[in-house]
Amino acid sequence: MGRLTGGDPSLLRRINSAVVLHALRAAEAPTLTDLVKVTGLSRPTVEGVVEGLIDTGLVVEAAVDESATRRQGRPARRFRFRVEAGHLLGVEIGPHRVAALMADLGGRVMGSAHVEVSATASADERLERVRAAVTDLLKRAGVPGDSLRAVGVATPGIVEADGTVRLGTALPGWTGLPLGERLRRSFRCPVLVENDANAAAVAEHWKGAARQSDDVVFVLAGLSPGAGALIGGRLHRGFGGAAGEIGALHLLGREATPEEVLSPTGEPLHPLDEAQVAEVFALAERGDERARAAVERYLRRLVHDVAALVLALDPELVVVGGWAAGLDGILEPLRTRLARYCLRPPLVAQSLLGEAAVATGALRLALDHVEKQLFAVESTVTARR
Amino acid sequence: MGRLTGGDPSLLRRINSAVVLHALRAAEAPTLTDLVKVTGLSRPTVEGVVEGLIDTGLVVEAAVDESATRRQGRPARRFRFRVEAGHLLGVEIGPHRVAALMADLGGRVMGSAHVEVSATASADERLERVRAAVTDLLKRAGVPGDSLRAVGVATPGIVEADGTVRLGTALPGWTGLPLGERLRRSFRCPVLVENDANAAAVAEHWKGAARQSDDVVFVLAGLSPGAGALIGGRLHRGFGGAAGEIGALHLLGREATPEEVLSPTGEPLHPLDEAQVAEVFALAERGDERARAAVERYLRRLVHDVAALVLALDPELVVVGGWAAGLDGILEPLRTRLARYCLRPPLVAQSLLGEAAVATGALRLALDHVEKQLFAVESTVTARR
Numbered sequence: 001m002g003r004l005t006g007g008d009p010s011l012l013r014r015i016n017s018a019v020v021l022h023a024l025r026a027a028e029a030p031t032l033t034d035l036v037k038v039t040g041l042s043r044p045t046v047e048g049v050v051e052g053l054i055d056t057g058l059v060v061e062a063a064v065d066e067s068a069t070r071r072q073g074r075p076a077r078r079f080r081f082r083v084e085a086g087h088l089l090g091v092e093i094g095p096h097r098v099a100a101l102m103a104d105l106g107g108r109v110m111g112s113a114h115v116e117v118s119a120t121a122s123a124d125e126r127l128e129r130v131r132a133a134v135t136d137l138l139k140r141a142g143v144p145g146d147s148l149r150a151v152g153v154a155t156p157g158i159v160e161a162d163g164t165v166r167l168g169t170a171l172p173g174w175t176g177l178p179l180g181e182r183l184r185r186s187f188r189c190p191v192l193v194e195n196d197a198n199a200a201a202v203a204e205h206w207k208g209a210a211r212q213s214d215d216v217v218f219v220l221a222g223l224s225p226g227a228g229a230l231i232g233g234r235l236h237r238g239f240g241g242a243a244g245e246i247g248a249l250h251l252l253g254r255e256a257t258p259e260e261v262l263s264p265t266g267e268p269l270h271p272l273d274e275a276q277v278a279e280v281f282a283l284a285e286r287g288d289e290r291a292r293a294a295v296e297r298y299l300r301r302l303v304h305d306v307a308a309l310v311l312a313l314d315p316e317l318v319v320v321g322g323w324a325a326g327l328d329g330i331l332e333p334l335r336t337r338l339a340r341y342c343l344r345p346p347l348v349a350q351s352l353l354g355e356a357a358v359a360t361g362a363l364r365l366a367l368d369h370v371e372k373q374l375f376a377v378e379s380t381v382t383a384r385r
Numbered sequence: 386m387g388r389l390t391g392g393d394p395s396l397l398r399r400i401n402s403a404v405v406l407h408a409l410r411a412a413e414a415p416t417l418t419d420l421v422k423v424t425g426l427s428r429p430t431v432e433g434v435v436e437g438l439i440d441t442g443l444v445v446e447a448a449v450d451e452s453a454t455r456r457q458g459r460p461a462r463r464f465r466f467r468v469e470a471g472h473l474l475g476v477e478i479g480p481h482r483v484a485a486l487m488a489d490l491g492g493r494v495m496g497s498a499h500v501e502v503s504a505t506a507s508a509d510e511r512l513e514r515v516r517a518a519v520t521d522l523l524k525r526a527g528v529p530g531d532s533l534r535a536v537g538v539a540t541p542g543i544v545e546a547d548g549t550v551r552l553g554t555a556l557p558g559w560t561g562l563p564l565g566e567r568l569r570r571s572f573r574c575p576v577l578v579e580n581d582a583n584a585a586a587v588a589e590h591w592k593g594a595a596r597q598s599d600d601v602v603f604v605l606a607g608l609s610p611g612a613g614a615l616i617g618g619r620l621h622r623g624f625g626g627a628a629g630e631i632g633a634l635h636l637l638g639r640e641a642t643p644e645e646v647l648s649p650t651g652e653p654l655h656p657l658d659e660a661q662v663a664e665v666f667a668l669a670e671r672g673d674e675r676a677r678a679a680v681e682r683y684l685r686r687l688v689h690d691v692a693a694l695v696l697a698l699d700p701e702l703v704v705v706g707g708w709a710a711g712l713d714g715i716l717e718p719l720r721t722r723l724a725r726y727c728l729r730p731p732l733v734a735q736s737l738l739g740e741a742a743v744a745t746g747a748l749r750l751a752l753d754h755v756e757k758q759l760f761a762v763e764s765t766v767t768a769r770r
Contacts, residue, residue, distance in 0.1 A: 158728055167728055215624040227697075231621060238699020239600040242729040246696045249689070249726070304634070311631045312612075312697035314623020341634070343543055343552055344627040 016041055018375040020049040021058070024081045025106070029062040031076040050079055057085050058374070083108065086149035088370065089137075089187075090363025091130060092196065093155040093179075095119045095170050096274075098129045099359045100137050105149065107367045112359075113137040123173035131186055150369045151191045152362035153183060154199030156226070158242045163193035166241065170271070192365045196220065197244055198235055199361030200351070201228030204319045206364045208352040213317040217244075217309050217346070218357075221322035221330070223258035223271050224250075225305050229313055236313075246305045262298040264290035281329060299330055299337075306334065307341040314344060321351025401426055403760040405434040406443070409466045410491070414447040416461040435464055442470050443759070468493065471534035473755065474522075474572075475748025476515060477581065478540040478564075480504045480555050481659075483514045484744045485522050490534065492752045497744075498522040508558035516571055535754045536576045537747035538568060539584030541611070543627045548578035551626065555656070577750045581605065582629055583620055584746030585736070586613030589704045591749045593737040598702040602629075602694050602731070603742075606707035606715070608643035608656050609635075610690050614698055621698075631690045647683040649675035662708060670714065684715055684722075691719065692726040699729060706736025 016039075023038045024030065030038070035046045053059035062078040083106035090101040099114035113133045117126055138145060157168025163180015183191045194202075201218035204210040210218070214233035220226045224247030229236045236243050247258065259268035262280055269276050283291035306318060318338070320331060331350050339345040353360055401424075408423045409415065415423070420431045438444035447463040468491035475486040484499035498518045502511055523530060542553025548565015568576045579587075586603035589595040595603070599618035605611045609632030614621045621628050632643065644653035647665055654661050668676035691703060703723070705716060716735050724730040738745055 229697075231616065236616060236698075238729075239701040239731075240699055240729040242696075242727075243699035244697060245699075245728050246693070248696055248728050249693055308631070308634055308693035309697050311627075311633055312614075312629060312694050313621075314625055314628035314630075316624040342627075343630050343633050344623075344625040346624075 016045055017049050017052065020046055021053060021081065021374055024050075024053075024059060024079060029078040029080045031078050033076060035079075054079075058082055081106075086370070087143050087147045088149060088363060088366040089134060089151040090359045090361070090366060091134070091151060091153045092199075092359040092362060093126060093130060093153060093171075094196070094358070095156070098126070098133050099356075100130075100133050101356075101359045101363045102137055102141060102143065103363055103367065105367075105370060107363070109363070110143075111137055111141045113140075120172060123171070123177050126171065127182060127186075130183070146188070148187060148189045150189055150366035151183065151187050152199070152364070152366035152369075153179065153191060153193045154196045154358045154362040154365075155179065155193065156196050158240070158245065159193050159195050160241050161237075163191060165193075190366075190369055192362075192369055194235075194362065194365055195226070195228065195237075195241065195244075196358045197226040198228035198237065199359075199365065200321055200353070200357035201230055201319070201361065202235055202364050203353050203357045203361035204321070204351060205230055205233070207360060208357065209319045209349040210317055213315075213347075215314075215316040216319060217306075217313060217315045217317075218319045218321060218351075219302075219306055219309070221302065221320055221327065222247075223262060223269065223277070224248075225302060225322075227306075227309055229309070229315065231313070244309070246309050249305060249308065250301065256297075258301075261301055262294050264288065264294045285329065295329070299333055302330065303334060303337045303341065307338060310338060310342045310346055315346050317347045317349060319349050319351055321354065321357055327351075401430055402434050402437065405431060406438060406466065406759055409435075409438075409444060409464060414463040414465045416463050418461060420464075439464075443467055466491075471755070472528050472532045473534060473748060473751040474519060474536040475744045475746070475751060476519070476536060476538045477584075477744040477747060478511060478515060478538060478556075479581070479743070480541070483511070483518050484741075485515075485518050486741075486744045486748045487522055487526060487528065488748055488752065490752075490755060492749070494748070495528075496522055496526045498525075505557060508556070508562050511556065512567060512571075515568070531573070533572060533574045535574055535751035536568065536572050537584070537749070537751035537754075538564065538576060538578045539581045539743045539747040539750075540564065540578065541581050543625070543630065544578050544580050545626050546622075548576065550578075575751075575754055577747075577754055579620075579747065579750055580611070580613065580622075580626065580629075581743045582611040583613035583622065584744075584750065585706055585738070585742035586615055586704070586746065587620055587749050588738050588742045588746035589706070589736060590615055590618070592745060593742065594704045594734040595702055598700075598732075600699075600701040601704060602691075602698060602700045602702075603704045603706060603736075604687075604691055604694070606687065606705055606712065607632075608647060608654065608662070609633075610687060610707075612691075612694055614694070614700065616698070629694070631694055634690060634693065635686065641682075643686075646686055647679050649673070649679045659708065666714060680714070684718055687715065688719060688722045688726065692723060695723060695727045695731055700731050702732045702734060704734050704736055706739065706742055712736075 019039045023035050032046055036043050059079055060082050062080045083104040086105050088103045092099040097114055097116050101109050102111045103109045113136050115129050115133045117129045156170040157174055158166040160166050165174050165177045165179050168174030180191050180193045197220040204218055210216040216230045218228045227244035227246055259271055263269050280291050280294055284295040335348040351357055404424045408420050417431055421428050444464055445467050447465045468489040471490050473488045477484040482499055482501050486494050487496045488494045498521050500514050500518045502514045541555040542559055543551040545551050550559050550562045550564050553559030565576050565578045582605040589603055595601040601615045603613045612629035612631055614629055644656055648654050665676050665679055669680040720733040736742055
């Protein structure tokens with residue numbers, strides 16, 4: 001068991017501050033009396049905390065409703081959390097495109113931008129596209145760069161805790177890239193880097209198909225699937241950030257490569273050519289025998305990989321996203337076969353966020369970071385063995 | 386974010402009580418002055434808490450060292466946590482044997498018992514053996530049954546949170562058995578039921594090969610392997626208690642059954658006949674070609690299953706236990722091949738606890754339960770989103 005600081009006054013101050021801020025965010029312009037009632041704290045404590053929060057710019061006195069003044073004499077002061085006190089970005093850096101979302105401190109999305117980028121672009125080119133997209137986004141929204149409180153970034157590959165890409169074969173020059181460090185130079189605020197499937201899992205839990213579940217595996221279907229998992233509502237990154245990279249299970253066998261598995265001709269597909277992949281699914285849909293056989297091979301391997309994840313983790317829900325094309329057709333057979341393979345079959349749902357999942361998850365990670373700073377109570381008070 | 390009870394006095398009392406108890410357990414017969422220093426609480430608070438703990442029987446005034454009395458006049462009162470205030474059991478219910486460990490509230494093992502049981506014994510017979518072993522153990526140690534504060538039980542199968550065995554094919558009559566409920570009738574104290582591989586993972590983390598790591602997969606090697614995982618030092622049971630049942634990955638394919646895989650003759654081995662299995666490993670060791678081929682087939686599948694767990698979870702360490710016989714030979718090839726398969730290869734170690742791992746883990750679960758009651762702070766104060 002770790003620190004148990006029952007008598008630490010600065011800890012109590014922080015708890016009280018977090019409690020008041022939380023109550024301020026949850027309510028519609030509460031009065032001091034409202035805050036005293038909701039928090040259970042004394043009036044002087046609440047007053048002190050609110051004055052402190054006003055000084056930091058996070059809280060402001062709310063405008064007074066004049067009609068109320070006339071009726072009841074001088075009205076009680078009301079306060080509100082300034083969601084506009086800072087901004088957040090969620091950035092997806094993918095093989096074909098860079099996308100960015102901007103939100104206020106309440107997590108409300110205020111704008112987005114995306115630009116195409118060549119699959120063969122160098123790391124420098126790709127990062128230049130990120131900066132251009134973000135500059136454009138901030139400019140259009142009239143938000144100065146120094147208003148950014150945190151930036152979340154999601155990208156394919158195994159990402160270390162410090163934001164270095166340990167392994168990222170989908171993007172040229174990505175393996176070994178100190179992505180977090182590079183982007184921190186541009187943004188001058190905390191930059192959180194995460195694997196794309198992990199970010200998508202977070203996004204589906206926040207706003208998508210997994211809102212009702214805290215134990216979720218998100219499968220980013222591709223020629224070789226990646227996955228992200230939430231356990232008890234928290235992202236499971238693994239010891240080295242490599243959790244969920246189940247596609248590697250076939251890398252060393254004598255089995256067909258992922259590019260061969262979904263090819264009707266035996267000629268390997270290009271791993272990033274989504275149009276070519278969509279074409280195979282469309283052909284199978286129209287009854288082409290070789291395409292159907294390819295889709296069946298693909299499905300069999302996907303079931304095996306997802307079953308491995310499900311048996312290892314036992315999630316309540318599996319959300320499948322990634323390829324917009326073809327997913328409709330694989331959802332039902334995936335569900336049926338998982339029910340046969342798995343001792344405790346999970347629910348299976350399709351991604352609700354689609355293309356937006358990865359950037360939305362990156363945004364949520366930025367929001368988590370800021371909230372952890374604002375409500376920095378948990379890590380201090382939790383008793384751990 | 387959940388409850389943040391900054392101003393709840395009963396919560397503060399409980400925190401203070403836990404803080405004092407924790408300090409009492411950590412120190413060697415501390416004085417009130419020692420406790421005030423360590424906890425940061427006021428002297429009246431510490432005094433009140435200690436008196437309360439003495440009333441519950443958990444704390445007692447320590448015997449006074451007479452030589453100190455003579456030197457310094459009346460010495461300060463000293464206190465100690467009464468580890469003898471209650472007892473705990475860790476019970477393994479396996480196909481061939483029932484084993485039990487008894488410990489005091491400090492987790493110190495005070496005695497053990499084990500009895501053979503037939504693999505074909507009914508559930509009632511098996512539970513009767515458990516009761517007989519425990520009665521014998523308590524009698525020999527001179528501990529009355531009502532001194533038991535918690536009983537941990539570990540057994541093969543998927544175990545639900547309430548202690549019902551959802552699926553347990555290794556033991557007759559086990560699937561569907563309300564094991565927790567049945568045992569609670571005998572023990573009249575909390576009974577925690579857990580999967581055997583999960584318990585072994587907990588044990589290796591407590592006292593075995595995984596003491597240095599919080600992110601561990603324990604593989605219970607058998608014809609069809611089971612596994613238990615710790616994530617951040619906590620047992621990961623999965624949404625329905627089925628996490629780690631990776632052996633099921635081959636149940637539905639057209640592949641060889643686990644019993645055929647390790648058979649040199651093609652004639653299926655008996656899934657529970659450990660002597661037969663040891664014989665295959667011994668034959669392979671002596672150079673028998675068919676036995677070597679069987680061990681190689683077995684090893685290949687084990688690597689695949691463990692790789693699936695590692696890719697899904699990304700642990701720091703894999704501990705292999707289960708079969709005493711044959712494990713020496715498979716550890717090194719397992720390590721080498723995992724390094725090739727996995728993007729971030731884990732450390733691989735052999736179980737240090739061997740046969741005792743499952744009962745030891747069950748004991749630790751009982752201890753965890755009691756400590757959670759004694760130090761019931763975490764779940765109340767932790768702020769969760």
